[in-house]
Amino acid sequence: MSLRLGIDLGGTNVRVGLVDEKGTILEIIQEPTEAEKGHIHTINKMKQMIESLVKGNKVKGIGIGAPGPLDIKNGVILSPPNLPGWDEIPLVKIFEEHFEVEVFLNNDANVAGLAEANAGSGAGHESVYYMTVSTGIGGALIINKQLFNGANGYAGEIGNMIIEPDGYKHNNLNRGALEGLASGTSIGRRAYEEFGIEGGAKQVFHLAKQGNKEAQLIIDETVKFLAIGIANITHVVNPDLFVVGGGVMESKQFILTPLKDKVKEFVYPQLASSIKIVPTALGGQAGVIGAAMLVR
Amino acid sequence: MSLRLGIDLGGTNVRVGLVDEKGTILEIIQEPTEAEKGHIHTINKMKQMIESLVKGNKVKGIGIGAPGPLDIKNGVILSPPNLPGWDEIPLVKIFEEHFEVEVFLNNDANVAGLAEANAGSGAGHESVYYMTVSTGIGGALIINKQLFNGANGYAGEIGNMIIEPDGYKHNNLNRGALEGLASGTSIGRRAYEEFGIEGGAKQVFHLAKQGNKEAQLIIDETVKFLAIGIANITHVVNPDLFVVGGGVMESKQFILTPLKDKVKEFVYPQLASSIKIVPTALGGQAGVIGAAMLVR
Numbered sequence: 256m257s258l259r260l261g262i263d264l265g266g267t268n269v270r271v272g273l274v275d276e277k278g279t280i281l282e283i284i285q286e287p288t289e290a291e292k293g294h295i296h297t298i299n300k301m302k303q304m305i306e307s308l309v310k311g312n313k314v315k316g317i318g319i320g321a322p323g324p325l326d327i328k329n330g331v332i333l334s335p336p337n338l339p340g341w342d343e344i345p346l347v348k349i350f351e352e353h354f355e356v357e358v359f360l361n362n363d364a365n366v367a368g369l370a371e372a373n374a375g376s377g378a379g380h381e382s383v384y385y386m387t388v389s390t391g392i393g394g395a396l397i398i399n400k401q402l403f404n405g406a407n408g409y410a411g412e413i414g415n416m417i418i419e420p421d422g423y424k425h426n427n428l429n430r431g432a433l434e435g436l437a438s439g440t441s442i443g444r445r446a447y448e449e450f451g452i453e454g455g456a457k458q459v460f461h462l463a464k465q466g467n468k469e470a471q472l473i474i475d476e477t478v479k480f481l482a483i484g485i486a487n488i489t490h491v492v493n494p495d496l497f498v499v500g501g502g503v504m505e506s507k508q509f510i511l512t513p514l515k516d517k518v519k520e521f522v523y524p525q526l527a528s529s530i531k532i533v534p535t536a537l538g539g540q541a542g543v544i545g546a547a548m549l550v551r
Numbered sequence: 552m553s554l555r556l557g558i559d560l561g562g563t564n565v566r567v568g569l570v571d572e573k574g575t576i577l578e579i580i581q582e583p584t585e586a587e588k589g590h591i592h593t594i595n596k597m598k599q600m601i602e603s604l605v606k607g608n609k610v611k612g613i614g615i616g617a618p619g620p621l622d623i624k625n626g627v628i629l630s631p632p633n634l635p636g637w638d639e640i641p642l643v644k645i646f647e648e649h650f651e652v653e654v655f656l657n658n659d660a661n662v663a664g665l666a667e668a669n670a671g672s673g674a675g676h677e678s679v680y681y682m683t684v685s686t687g688i689g690g691a692l693i694i695n696k697q698l699f700n701g702a703n704g705y706a707g708e709i710g711n712m713i714i715e716p717d718g719y720k721h722n723n724l725n726r727g728a729l730e731g732l733a734s735g736t737s738i739g740r741r742a743y744e745e746f747g748i749e750g751g752a753k754q755v756f757h758l759a760k761q762g763n764k765e766a767q768l769i770i771d772e773t774v775k776f777l778a779i780g781i782a783n784i785t786h787v788v789n790p791d792l793f794v795v796g797g798g799v800m801e802s803k804q805f806i807l808t809p810l811k812d813k814v815k816e817f818v819y820p821q822l823a824s825s826i827k828i829v830p831t832a833l834g835g836q837a838g839v840i841g842a843a844m845l846v847r
Contacts (some may be wrong), residue, residue, distance in 0.1 A: 324821070343690050382702065396788060398694070405789025406678065409818075412786045417779050417817060419716060429782070429817055465552050486725070490708045491787045492692060492700025521706075521713060521725055525620070529703050 258312055260305055262319040265363070266290060266337030267475055269297065271304040271462040272540075272549035282489050283543060292330055294341045298324070300527030302353060306387030315356040318549030320366030327408040331358045358551035361402065363542060365411055367535075368395025369402050372496045375536040376502035385535075386413065388510075392434040396492065402549075403524030406509055416437070418483050437480040439503050444472045456503065477503070478513045481544065485514070486521035490532060500535030506536075554608055556601055557843030558615040561659070562633035565593065567600040568836075569608070570843035574670030578604055579839060588739070590637045598649060609667050612653040613646055614845030616662030623704040626656045655845035657698065659838060661707055663831075664691025665698050666841030671832040672794045680790040681831075682709065684777065684806075687798035688730040688788070692788065709746050716777050724801060744767045752799065758764040759805055773799070774809045781810070782817035786827060796831030803830075823827075 256275055263270040265288060272283040283306055289298055305317070322337040330347020331340065352360040361369075370387030375395065377383035385395040393412035396403040403410050411518035416435030421430025425441065435441055443455035450469040452459060462470035485497060504510055511534060537544060552571055559566040561584060568579040573692060579602055584593055601613070618633040626643020628634065646654040648693050655666075664681030673679035673693065681691040688710035692699040695708040710730030718727025721737065731737055739751035746765040758766035781793060800806055807830060831841060 394787075396697075403694075403788065405785075406791040407789055409786060409789040409822055412789070412819070414786075414788045416783045417714070420714065420775070420779060427819070479716075483716060487712045487783060488702075488787050489692075490705060490710075490712045491784050492699065493703055493705040495702040499699070523708070523711065525707055526703055545788065547720070550597055 256546055257315050259547040259550040260308065260317040261543040261545070261549075262301060262305075263363070263366070263546055264297075264301070264319060264338075265540030265542070266322060266349050268333075269301060269304070270467075271301065272306060272543035272547065273308045273314075274544055276388050276448065278370065278446070278544045280540060280543060281391060283540075284308065288338075290340070292340045294344050298344075298346070298349060302350075305354065306509065313536055314356060314442075316359065316360045316550035317516050318361075318366070318546035319346060319350075319549075320363045320546040320549075321346070323362040325360060325362055325408070327361055327404055330358065332380040333477060334510075357550065359551075361446050361546075361549055362393070362408075364393030365404070366545035366549065367397040367500070367541040368411065368498070368545070369397055369548050370537055370541040371500070371535050372397035373400050373548055374544055376498045377496055377542065380495040382489055382492070382494040383498055384520075385411070386485070386497060386499045387501035388499070388503040389441050390439060392438045392501075394488075396494070411482060413488065416478055416484060418485060418487075433480060433484045437477050437484070438501075439501075442473060442477055442503065445476065446470065449473065457540075461507060463484045473511075474509050478510060480511070481514055482517035482521055483533065485518050485530070489518075489522055489526070492517065495498050495531070497530070497532040498535055500541075504534065512536070553611050553844065555611050555843040555846040556613040557839040557845075558597060558601075558613065558840070559659070559662075559838030559842055560584070560593075560597070560615060560617040560634075560840070562618060565597060565600070565841050567604060567682045568839035568843065569604045569610075570840060574840045574844060576836060577644055579836075580604065584634075586634045586636070590640050594640075594642070594645060596648075598717075599642070601650065610650075612655065612846035614655045614657075614662070614842035615642060615646075616657060616842040616845075617642070618660045619658040621656060621658055621704070622746065623657055623700055627653065629648075630658075630752065634728045639740075651811070653846065657700070657842075657845055658704075659827075660689030661691040661698050661700070662841035662845065663796070663833075663837040664707065664841070665693055665844050666833055666837040667794045667796070667831050668693035669696050669844060670840055671837065672829045673792055676791040678782055678788070678790040679792050679794055680708070680788065682781070682795045682800075683684060683797035684734060684795070684799040686735050688797075692783075692790070693740060706717065709780060709784065712780060712783060714776055729776060733773050733780070733799075735797075738769060738773055738799065741772065742766065745769065747754075756802055756805060770805050771809075774806060774813050777806070777810055778813035778817055781814050781826070781828065785814075785818055785822070791827070793828040794831055795827070795828060800830065 424433030721731030
């Protein structure tokens with residue numbers, strides 16, 4: 256049995272798992288990240304977590320999923336908004352020197368997508384496009400069980416795909432980018448701007464359940480934007496399967512089911528019945544499993 | 552030396568070449584397609600052309616590039632607008648039974664992209680996105696020297712990518728699809744609709760050269776649409792290189808040069824200097840060379 260360590264480094268919690276070659280978690284531990292105490296504090300904590308899991312086991316390598324932006328090739332955490340104060344931290348080098356095994360780093364969406372493609376809903380498919388829609392929107396392309404990072408590690412950065420050239424400008428993204436239109440944050444924003452609905456995406460779904468037509472309109476728009484995103488990805492790479500997750504996608508009734516129908520309107524008729532969209536299967540464990548799968 | 556036959560079946564002419572394993576054309580012949588005389592006439596003509604090239608040579612296989620829509624997997628020409636009357640023609644089966652070698656079929660844009668990626672401007676790159684902008688807009692994704700057709704053969708169908716959800720509806724494409732906004736045909740349409748300029752794309756470029764501001768505005772719009780298309784492809788697959796061709800792209804001054812600048816506005820700042828866009832290198836020979844490269 257070939258063991259790997261998978262680390263899911265989030266803004267709130269860090270989780271470390273001992274994972275076998277099939278992606279099964281043998282043991283997993285979690286601690287608060289405490290990013291505000293500085294990167295050295297968190298890195299030392301991760302080292303202790305790793306040591307407590309490794310014990311006498313021989314480990315093939317360590318994989319880390321972290322919030323972007325990252326320099327994947329050189330294994331450096333740049334300046335993630337979710338890890339304030341972590342500027343240009345060479346995490347791969349730090350761990351490689353300490354543990355003397357190979358260490359791999361990739362962004363959280365890519366890592367979750369890798370897990371879903373190989374051990375979750377995408378298992379058995381040649382090409383999988385993963386899409387996560389929650390506070391933000393991220394994605395990943397997995398071909399033949401491997402992440403396709405692209406030339407600069409930006410494959411899967413679908414949150415920045417332009418859907419409406421003159422649309423809303425969100426943070427440092429393009430005007431009319433998918434994330435600025437269809438993320439949880441954007442659902443809340445549009446609901447407030449268009450109809451004065453307060454309370455964010457959660458309240459929009461709550462009102463829609465009660466039959467509120469304005470909330471339903473916001474949801475219809477969201478479904479349309481997501482459908483255009485999926486249709487555009489289809490006409491660029493035509494993956495075997497879309498695996499969709501994240502808080503917004505969890506609403507089968509209001510998002511996932513109408514989305515499957517809506518996508519058909521935006522692809523060639525002969526393709527309409529062939530687009531496969533399925534929900535994620537691994538839940539919160541995808542991060543640790545996918546991180547371990549970075550180890551080759 | 553391993554020889555292949557490459558067939559470039561177009562609406563006007565059919566060209567057949569004897570090509571070596573490196574993609575060098577050893578001999579090439581051309582005849583008018585005469586599609587109006589029916590598919591049997593043209594198929595018989597192609598058989599004769601093949602026989603005149605093969606002579607005593609041993610040929611590894613035959614590759615065919617044809618206008619879509621096609622059923623790539625089953626080697627069937629469906630009902631291409633450019634080959635009127637060719638409905639569900641099983642071209643691969645017909646040639647395999649006649650010549651007793653393996654025969655491969657793919658669409659003309661994919662085939663040209665394959666040639667450019669392996670023997671043209673893309674040579675030496677791991678992932679290449681090919682884009683052709685002329686009467687229509689087509690594309691192809693080539694990864695590790697192989698066409699990435701996608702689940703249903705629709706990878707590279709970037710003409711149908713939605714750029715403006717409420718934009719113009721062209722033929723059977725999506726409302727606001729790239730081809731309906733930025734193809735040669737669409738340049739002519741917009742010039743006429745917006746400013747009454749007659750004479751199509753050619754006249755638009757002619758007027759722009761003379762300093763006509765309205766024509767320049769149409770060109771600026773075109774460049775913007777194409778830049779959004781390239782940025783979207785980047786955020787989906789982030790290819791190593793874009794190879795761009797077709798009549799519209801041939802204008803370095805008005806299209807290619809401003810396009811390279813415009814793309815920078817639509818990608819993350821840290822990515823702006825990394826997007827590589829180069830013109831095609833093989834010209835009209837890409838069809839025959841790429842068709843031969845379909846042979847594995």
